[in-house]
Amino acid sequence: VDRSDLGRINAFTDGVMAVAITLLVLNIEVPTVDTGAELHDELVDLIPSLGSYALSFALIGRFWVVHHNAFAHLRAFDGTLMALNLTFLALIALMPFATDLSDRYSDEPIAAAIFGVTLGLASLINWYMHVHTMRKGLVKPDFRDDASFFSSGIAFGFTALFLLSAPLAYVNVHIAQVMWLSTFALRYPLRKLGSPTSSE
Amino acid sequence: VDRSDLGRINAFTDGVMAVAITLLVLNIEVPTVDTGAELHDELVDLIPSLGSYALSFALIGRFWVVHHNAFAHLRAFDGTLMALNLTFLALIALMPFATDLSDRYSDEPIAAAIFGVTLGLASLINWYMHVHTMRKGLVKPDFRDDASFFSSGIAFGFTALFLLSAPLAYVNVHIAQVMWLSTFALRYPLRKLGSPTSSE
Amino acid sequence: VDRSDLGRINAFTDGVMAVAITLLVLNIEVPTVDTGAELHDELVDLIPSLGSYALSFALIGRFWVVHHNAFAHLRAFDGTLMALNLTFLALIALMPFATDLSDRYSDEPIAAAIFGVTLGLASLINWYMHVHTMRKGLVKPDFRDDASFFSSGIAFGFTALFLLSAPLAYVNVHIAQVMWLSTFALRYPLRKLGSPTSSE
């Protein structure tokens, strides 16, 4: 097990995430209309779809950044990590479906719940990959314990937030949507709290 | 022929497998309905499609892991290996079609047979790539003969099992489905048997 | 932060851009007709779509070349650059939609305006990534200040040109189309002006 092996896992992971994030655009369909006025109206109706696209692009993008940071600290991997990583990718690759569903049925709790559960499970696997690599000593020695503890806490918090958004979508779909968006607002205060002396 | 050449073959292989595994999601179609109750029913009907997605994702994922392990032991390649690898990729790239077919016609023996044959041929090429690289001395010297013998045996066993699932699908489609799933259950006992002293 | 980290950002960027540029072909639909004569007529009608394909392929291709050149000069990155790069990729990944829209409604100002704004925003982010990396000292010391000043000027000029094409499309759609094409004609005189002593 050497760096070039890790390189190939990263390459496959990057490939799946790059394809999944780019397939999101297929959910924004060009309208079929007859007049310019109709086209204008239909394009205005596409704005929520564009919002869904931007949200899912940002969410997958952040998962990629987190994965990139976590795997940069690895010195080795095992079969369990490989299986966890594939499960993580299977959830990320579901995102174009979950995005299309929650966009087309934006008022239906079940659609929002499926979107929330998909994100929650991806966060959960992501968190567990972190725990597993720490426990099995697969990370490089220079990786600080407190940084690890903090990253793990954020990953666990995101998991809880995304999973909780599923039942809360049945109370009100907008609560779930606000919870997803809130994860971007939380990022900066959390980071400041976690690493007050580091400059990134 | 040096490592960077092997790197580019790996990159192309990773690319094709990453695209094929991510295209599987296009088979799970967002339902078109009018009410929340209908949406709920249609999503419940999608559960088998989600199962097909998970199975094919796991199968392609395992092919990738096996390919990754095999190619990590290579020190060189030849034109025959290049042609075999392209044939292997052509079969993997058919998986989104074979998955969609066997999912939409889950009771039809012919659909299951095509799925089984696609997997069987991919396993066969995979096994033959192994035999070819051993015979032509394309593997690194540190690759143990007994490990090779064992890997080759598993690959041959999987080939037989997948190819046999095709005629048995005509007896009962569920037999074929159980055979595909069994390859995941067999993995751990086989590995223990094969490398009792190695720690992965 | 080392070169291999930059390597993985490049790999993800290349992946998204490679998928987006290849998805452009899905906009060129094979006609459904009954006779050879009809097929001939329908294929002739596809020529403008082929032109749109070529234009967008060239535009994304040039964005890739520019990105490649800019990132080859980096010695480090920060969280802001990561976020900017993801935003840039989200705009590039919209190109198959924007291309399909402006091709199917080639007479509608709004379609051309959306195409122009998408390109303009991608150019703007591209320009700002340049400014940000210079300001934060993320570029290698051997990168000349005057080269930087010049690249930055071109990037800003392209941004202005693409963004201006949006309102001008409401005067006449063809003005916008000529402006997009003109960016390819401008490239050579600008380069000569900018680096009279460099041989590429």
Next chain:
Amino acid sequence: VDRSDLGRINAFTDGVMAVAITLLVLNIEVPTVDTGAELHDELVDLIPSLGSYALSFALIGRFWVVHHNAFAHLRAFDGTLMALNLTFLALIALMPFATDLSDRYSDEPIAAAIFGVTLGLASLINWYMHVHTMRKGLVKPDFRDDASFFSSGIAFGFTALFLLSAPLAYVNVHIAQVMWLSTFALRYPLRKLGSPTSSE
């Protein structure tokens, strides 16, 4: 211009070719039928589509092998090579369209002609990239002149053969199809002729 720059061009090229080759599967559509007997008949009707898939997969695969071999000999690149490479990729990315067209209208000369011209132009650019890199001294010194002369000859021959298949398709579509297939049969005698003393 160093090796890592070449690495990124290769990565983008591999990405586009991997996506284009995998998108070919989208042309094989799962039939929509009611009974097992109908499914059987429809699947038999898909066999020519599977043949088209195999042919285009093999053709793109061979273009990839040739590109891989040619770029392995490069020591540098210039802006012209970058533009040629993007044009080459634009033609490869058209292959899913050209394959679908020539498969669905397998009796129509115009469909075969478009397939032949796409391949011919890709071969032509491929040949010209070879000429350009030799002329500008972009290849490594260890690359033999006679090997170059021979590769260039094959590339030119393939270009002529693919371009000639277009007018000959109007005489008889099967002549064009046989010409495309013949390029695989010609490979081995040509290679023997060209490098009698090399062992691959």
